Amino acid sequence: MAGRPREFDRDQALEKARDAFWTRGYEGTSMADLVSALGLASPRIYAAFGSKENLFREAVVLYETREGSFATRALAEEPTARRFVERLLRDAIEVYTRPDLPRGCMVVSAATNCAVENDGVLRWLAERRRARNTLIVERLRKGIRDGELKPDTGPEVLGDYYTTVLFGLSVQARDGVPKERLHALVTVAMQVLDARLSGKP
Amino acid sequence: MAGRPREFDRDQALEKARDAFWTRGYEGTSMADLVSALGLASPRIYAAFGSKENLFREAVVLYETREGSFATRALAEEPTARRFVERLLRDAIEVYTRPDLPRGCMVVSAATNCAVENDGVLRWLAERRRARNTLIVERLRKGIRDGELKPDTGPEVLGDYYTTVLFGLSVQARDGVPKERLHALVTVAMQVLDARLSGKP
DNA sequence: ATGATTCTTTATCGATCGACAAAGAATGAA
DNA sequence: TTCATTCTTTGTCGATCGATAAAGAATCAT
Numbered sequence: 001m002a003g004r005p006r007e008f009d010r011d012q013a014l015e016k017a018r019d020a021f022w023t024r025g026y027e028g029t030s031m032a033d034l035v036s037a038l039g040l041a042s043p044r045i046y047a048a049f050g051s052k053e054n055l056f057r058e059a060v061v062l063y064e065t066r067e068g069s070f071a072t073r074a075l076a077e078e079p080t081a082r083r084f085v086e087r088l089l090r091d092a093i094e095v096y097t098r099p100d101l102p103r104g105c106m107v108v109s110a111a112t113n114c115a116v117e118n119d120g121v122l123r124w125l126a127e128r129r130r131a132r133n134t135l136i137v138e139r140l141r142k143g144i145r146d147g148e149l150k151p152d153t154g155p156e157v158l159g160d161y162y163t164t165v166l167f168g169l170s171v172q173a174r175d176g177v178p179k180e181r182l183h184a185l186v187t188v189a190m191q192v193l194d195a196r197l198s199g200k201p
Numbered sequence: 202m203a204g205r206p207r208e209f210d211r212d213q214a215l216e217k218a219r220d221a222f223w224t225r226g227y228e229g230t231s232m233a234d235l236v237s238a239l240g241l242a243s244p245r246i247y248a249a250f251g252s253k254e255n256l257f258r259e260a261v262v263l264y265e266t267r268e269g270s271f272a273t274r275a276l277a278e279e280p281t282a283r284r285f286v287e288r289l290l291r292d293a294i295e296v297y298t299r300p301d302l303p304r305g306c307m308v309v310s311a312a313t314n315c316a317v318e319n320d321g322v323l324r325w326l327a328e329r330r331r332a333r334n335t336l337i338v339e340r341l342r343k344g345i346r347d348g349e350l351k352p353d354t355g356p357e358v359l360g361d362y363y364t365t366v367l368f369g370l371s372v373q374a375r376d377g378v379p380k381e382r383l384h385a386l387v388t389v390a391m392q393v394l395d396a397r398l399s400g401k402p
Numbered sequence: 403a404t405g406a407t408t409c410t411t412t413a414t415c416g417a418t419c420g421a422c423a424a425a426g427a428a429t430g431a432a
Numbered sequence: 433t434t435c436a437t438t439c440t441t442t443g444t445c446g447a448t449c450g451a452t453a454a455a456g457a458a459t460c461a462t
Contacts, residue, residue: 003438004428025314027228031420033317043422044440052420108372112313113226116234126376153389160378161386168369171309175327177361185362188354191396192389204408205458232450244452245410253450 010048013038017049018059022102026056026111026121053121056110060125063106067095071135081143082197085136085162086190092166093182096173104174107132108167133163150196158193165189211249214239218250219260223303227257227312227322254322257311261326264307268296272336282344283398286337286363287391293367294383297374305375308333309368334364351397359394366390 020029020037031052035042049055070091078084096104107128114122137159143149149158169182221230221238232253236243250256271292279285297305308329315323338360344350350359370383 002430003436004430004440006439007428024316028314028316030316030418032418041441042420043442046421047439109313112310112372112375113229115225115229115231129372129376156382157385157389160373160382161389164366164369164373164383164386164390166369167372168365168367171313171330171368171372172361172365174313175330181357181361182365184358185365188358188362188393192392195392195396203460204406205410205460207409208458231448233448242411243450244412247451248409 006048008040008044013040013045013048014055014058014062017055018062018106019102021056021059021110022063022106025109026053027114027118053118056121057124060106060110060128064128067101068105068107070095071132075135075139081140081146081148082190082193084139084143085193086186088136089162089166089169089186089189090183092169093173093179093186096170097179097182103176105167105170108170109174129163129167132166133159136162136166147198149193150198153196158196161192162189207249209239209241209245214241214246214249215256215259215263218256219263219307220303222257222260222311223264223307226310227254228315228319254319257322258325261307261311261329265329268302269306269308271296272333276336276340282341282347282349283391283394285340285344286394287387289337290363290367290370290387290390291384293370294374294380294387297371298380298383304377306368306371309371310375330364330368333367334360337363337367348399350394351399354397359397362393363390 016038017034020033023029024033031042031045034040034045034052034055038045045055049058071088074084074087074091078087092105095101107125111118111122111125137155140149140155140158144151144155165186169186172182173179217239218235221234224230225234232243232246235246235253235256239246246256250259272289275285275288275292279288293306296302308326312319312323312326338356341350341356341359345352345356366387370387373383374380
């Protein structure tokens with residue numbers, strides 16, 4: 001029932017695939033690219049991952065549970081909405097500009113332009129971006145409920161605002177803007193929230 | 202010396218190509234897509250535009266002189282840095298969400314992920330994004346020089362900030378976020394600049 | 403009218419795309 | 433040891449990629 005054991009490490013192969021997709025995007029990475037990046041003949045890749053699309057989806061999930069997990073980590077570890085947002089943005093910058101990893105956010109940049117036949121992948125990533133937005137909005141809503149933030153600006157608007165900054169950071173990082181500049185810009189962006197601190201809590 | 206006249210309108214064909222590339226990106230738009238979108242056999246396209254890459258570059262230039270010209274227009278028509286930035290962002294939203302055009306910014310989204318062989322196109326678009334940043338920075342620098350803006354935050358930082366918001370708006374528009382939400386977020390983003398108005402002039 | 407020139411049409415080029423068939427090799431279960 | 437199972441290897445599939453050759457059609461200059 002067991003059969004011949006796989007000779008390569010599936011997790012390591014998935015990491016290499018993630019890097020390839022992260023760098024070149026879904027359609028920009030061909031099977032030939034994957035064969036050379038993973039060091040595996042294509043039938044071995046298909047045997048282990050089913051299809052290029054499924055490999056991509058697994059790679060994105062890996063990205064989200066590793067590099068892309070800063071959002072949920074900030075949510076768990078930061079006690080205030082103010083600190084959550086800043087932590088989120090600054091951790092994002094660190095990930096987007098790490099010299100040993102592809103630049104920018106994989107979820108933002110891996111499938112922005114796609115042929116018609118891959119619209120499914122495109123929408124799947126868009127959903128994940130929307131989830132990021134929802135996460136931020138919910139945390140801000142809690143901040144208002146807790147009395148940390150003044151309620152005069154809706155959490156949806158503030159959430160849209162910081163989500164937009166987050167996505168913009170990915171584009172900027174991908175263009176090679178150094179992280180110092182991105183951090184400086186985040187300092188400025190945080191003043192929007194500072195102006196809405198109730199000062200009471 | 203004249204030869205047979207061309208039977209189709211080159212400018213109209215270029216517009217259709219711009220829409221196709223704007224929607225699907227450079228690599229996401231195949232020659233077959235262009236043949237059907239332009240209604241022209243591929244040899245006619247090659248005769249008129251040389252290559253797919255050259256057609257794309259012409260399409261981007263067309264985009265910049267039409268839909269993407271809001272930045273230079275804001276620069277020419279708005280008397281203050283404050284008004285320039287808001288006009289820039291709000292006009293951008295209008296373009297990015299026009300129901301009769303593809304969503305988002307063509308320069309931001311038409312070549313974010315690319316195969317290795319098309320890195321040239323990718324870098325060419327990145328340069329154009331950098332030019333937008335420079336434009337914004339220069340206008341802010343003038344605003345500081347004129348005494349409109351307090352000099353305590355450098356124009357580079359503020360420019361990076363609004364460029365990042367602009368790029369983020371493109372991602373959000375492409376994801377289908379309605380323009381009302383984007384305008385609301387811009388209102389919030391403008392407070393960063395409001396806090397830096399000297400109030401003197 | 404004729405010839406040079408340019409556009410249009412038809413047919414197709416080699417390369418690459420994602421994906422897989424078939425056979426050989428290595429394992430565990432019986 | 434035998435067999436079912438699974439992985440690896442080799443070779444290749446049809447479709448599509450961007451791009452063009454070659455021939456016919458339409459224009460202008462002479």
